[in-house]
Amino acid sequence: MKVWFKHYDFRLGSGKLLISEPFLADPNFRKTVILLCEHEEEGSVGFVLNRMANFCTDEIIPGLLKFNFPIFYGGPVEENSLHFIHTCGNEIPHSLHIGNGLFWGGELEAINHLITEGKALPQNFKFFIGYSGWGVGQLESEIEQKAWWLDKLNTNIAISSEWGQIWPLAVKNLGQDFAYLANAPEDFLWN
Numbered sequence: 001m002k003v004w005f006k007h008y009d010f011r012l013g014s015g016k017l018l019i020s021e022p023f024l025a026d027p028n029f030r031k032t033v034i035l036l037c038e039h040e041e042e043g044s045v046g047f048v049l050n051r052m053a054n055f056c057t058d059e060i061i062p063g064l065l066k067f068n069f070p071i072f073y074g075g076p077v078e079e080n081s082l083h084f085i086h087t088c089g090n091e092i093p094h095s096l097h098i099g100n101g102l103f104w105g106g107e108l109e110a111i112n113h114l115i116t117e118g119k120a121l122p123q124n125f126k127f128f129i130g131y132s133g134w135g136v137g138q139l140e141s142e143i144e145q146k147a148w149w150l151d152k153l154n155t156n157i158a159i160s161s162e163w164g165q166i167w168p169l170a171v172k173n174l175g176q177d178f179a180y181l182a183n184a185p186e187d188f189l190w191n
Contacts, residue, residue: 012139013039015099015153018046019170024147028076033170034132034148035085035158037096037104044134047074047083049158050166053129057082060129066112067122072163075132083128086111087159088120100153126159149174 018034034046051073058068060082074083085104086092091114092106114120134142142148149171157170171178 012036012044012143012150015102017151017153017157017170018139019149019151019167019174021146021149022171029132029147031167033157033166034075035098035102035153037085037098039139041136043136044139046132047085047128048072048132049126049160050163052163057127061108064108067115069122069125069127070161071127071129074128074130077131077133079130081130083131084108085126085128085158086120087124087155088114091119098153100155102153102155102158123161124159126161149178 014037016036016039018036020029020032020034022031024030029048032051033049035049036044036046038045049072053071053073056068056070057065060071071082083105085098085102086095086106087101087103088110089095089097089101089103092103092110095103095106098104111120111125114124115122139148143150151170151174154170154173157166157173160166
């Protein structure tokens with residue numbers, strides 16, 4: 001499926017940002033930005049970048065990591081699973097390159113070593129509980145219905161800990177035609 005946007009040809013695929021339109025009804029995805037990590041014929045997987053959970057890694061995997069990372073709500077699918085993205089590249093074995101210097105997963109134990117050795121900072125990592133998933137053709141249908149805007153990967157947005165600013169910043173990055181929507185109220189009737 002071709003999606004033309006901002007004078008670019010953005011095809012659905014790994015390493016894209018899905019930005020919810022301001023009044024998306026689904027509370028799981030209202031005013032969210034999702035990093036699309038996998039888009040295959042069988043479906044798609046991504047992580048909500050701007051929903052902070054109320055716990056940290058020590059509460060989920062006590063003692064496994066030497067550093068306590070905040071956890072973001074990745075989505076409503078398999079909320080008992082833990083995932084992470086990072087900017088450490090192949091320094092973390094078994095990582096999958098998403099694009100633009102951003103990687104998904106890998107060996108957790110490598111995180112301790114990289115930070116202890118000064119080769120990485122805690123800010124190079126972002127953890128998620130659960131993920132967002134779509135079945136065959138579902139995401140394409142939602143994009144056609146204008147539920148999502150599609151943009152190229154911006155690693156700074158994806159890895160940002162300033163979660164409250166991710167959606168407005170991503171909307172502004174879409175260009176002047178969208179920038180005014182970054183300040184849209186929660187309910188369009190408030191306008």
